[in-house]
Amino acid sequence: MPLRNADWEPNREIPVGKGATLQQFFAVSGKDRFEISVAPWGEGQLKVNGEEIARTAEAKDRSQAFATLKQAAQRYARGESLDQPKKGRARLIPAVKAKLLEGKKGLVVGIANDKSIAWGCAAAFRAFGAELAVTYLNDKARKHVEPLAHALEAPIVMPLDAQVPGQMEAVFERIGKEWGSLDFVVHSIAFAPKETLQGRVIDVPLDGFLTTMHVSCWTFLRMAKLAEPLMKKGGTLFTMTYYGSRAVVRNYNVMGVAKAALESAVRYASAELGPKGIRVHAISPGPLATRAASGIPEFDKLLEKAKAKAPARSLVSIEDVGAATAFLAHDVARLITGDTIYIDGGYHVVD
Numbered sequence: 247m248p249l250r251n252a253d254w255e256p257n258r259e260i261p262v263g264k265g266a267t268l269q270q271f272f273a274v275s276g277k278d279r280f281e282i283s284v285a286p287w288g289e290g291q292l293k294v295n296g297e298e299i300a301r302t303a304e305a306k307d308r309s310q311a312f313a314t315l316k317q318a319a320q321r322y323a324r325g326e327s328l329d330q331p332k333k334g335r336a337r338l339i340p341a342v343k344a345k346l347l348e349g350k351k352g353l354v355v356g357i358a359n360d361k362s363i364a365w366g367c368a369a370a371f372r373a374f375g376a377e378l379a380v381t382y383l384n385d386k387a388r389k390h391v392e393p394l395a396h397a398l399e400a401p402i403v404m405p406l407d408a409q410v411p412g413q414m415e416a417v418f419e420r421i422g423k424e425w426g427s428l429d430f431v432v433h434s435i436a437f438a439p440k441e442t443l444q445g446r447v448i449d450v451p452l453d454g455f456l457t458t459m460h461v462s463c464w465t466f467l468r469m470a471k472l473a474e475p476l477m478k479k480g481g482t483l484f485t486m487t488y489y490g491s492r493a494v495v496r497n498y499n500v501m502g503v504a505k506a507a508l509e510s511a512v513r514y515a516s517a518e519l520g521p522k523g524i525r526v527h528a529i530s531p532g533p534l535a536t537r538a539a540s541g542i543p544e545f546d547k548l549l550e551k552a553k554a555k556a557p558a559r560s561l562v563s564i565e566d567v568g569a570a571t572a573f574l575a576h577d578v579a580r581l582i583t584g585d586t587i588y589i590d591g592g593y594h595v596v597d
């Protein structure tokens with residue numbers, strides 16, 4: 247059955263518009279479901295019924311990539327054969343021609359899997375040419391993180407559980423020995439024991455409160471301290487926060503308290519480290535369906551509300567968070583520091 251241009255529908259679940267990081271389009275022809283994903287740097291992928299059948303990395307921009315892949319889809323729908331893409335998974339790291347972060351080295355903490363915000367950041371940093379060190383929580387997490395570390399070509403991959411004394415210090419020691427310097431750190435970790443997170447804030451026991459604050463807030467200050475001597479020529483520190491720090495968000499509970507402390511820690515650290523050229527940012531993404539988010543009851547409702555209320559009428563993706571974070575690590579952003587930067591389609595400004 248022929249496939250016409252008018253058959254393509256955009257995926258309304260992910261951001262649309264010129265600036266969006268990734269766009270997806272669907273079309274159906276007979277029993278086949280076609281899916282095209284395209285990125286602004288001219289890379290794209292065509293899948294039929296979930297199987298990749300064509301790919302492009304050479305287009306000059308998104309619309310050229312979309313046009314190329316639409317033609318491939320039409321040929322497939324007419325029963326013509328296509329050149330098979332190389333075996334193996336589609337490339338995980340986009341190819342960006344402008345290597346704006348080439349020569350920079352950074353540590354990314356918080357990759358659990360390919361849905362993690364930390365992964366979105368790491369992939370963007372790598373795409374722009376940075377070299378990365380990454381960590382995994384423990385042996386159980388290792389098998390999920392190692393293939394991603396491999397895709398990032400990370401020369402340093404180490405365990406880091408913030409609750410195990412010495413592991414964080416060991417990571418920075420190795421970076422000091424192997425690299426001698428560091429340009430950025432992405433802190434993308436948070437934890438609260440389930441009963442602490444899911445109860446009222448005024449019921450929180452001291453041990454649950456301390457664990458939450460330890461992993462979700464203090465670790466950022468500790469990383470800033472360990473990074474400071476390595477950032478001899480300046481650098482950028484990032485941590486991930488959420489809107490529940492400034493307004494009461496149903497079910498966010500004690501994590502909102504921890505994020506408020508974290509955002510304050512960012513302000514103080516920016517004042518203390520600014521004279522050394524070290525910038526400090528709290529990145530505040532809109533809700534994303536990650537593993538950490540699965541611990542928050544009724545998270546689906548939060549997603550629905552975010553999409554309906556945000557001026558952009560769109561949920562954010564980890565690619566959006568990664569690209570914006572990478573921009574802040576570039577020298578062009580050298581005078582931005584100390585703030586909470588929302589990547590939420592504008593949700594936080596609307597009543």
Ligand SMILES: NC(=O)c1ccc[n+]([C@@H]2O[C@H](COP(=O)([O-])OP(=O)(O)OC[C@H]3O[C@@H](n4cnc5c(N)ncnc54)[C@H](O)[C@@H]3O)[C@@H](O)[C@H]2O)c1
Binds near residue numbers: 387437531
């Ligand atoms: N998902 C969202 O909607 C959302 C929105 C705004 C901010 N955030 C924040 O983004 C950050 C990353 O979360 P995510 O949503 O990508 O989920 P995720 O589950 O992919 O990542 C959370 C990470 O925290 C790590 N972690 C937990 N306890 C740790 C410990 N003791 N030591 C070291 N690491 C530990 C986990 O190993 C995991 O890699 C968190 O700070 C989270 O609060 C998430």
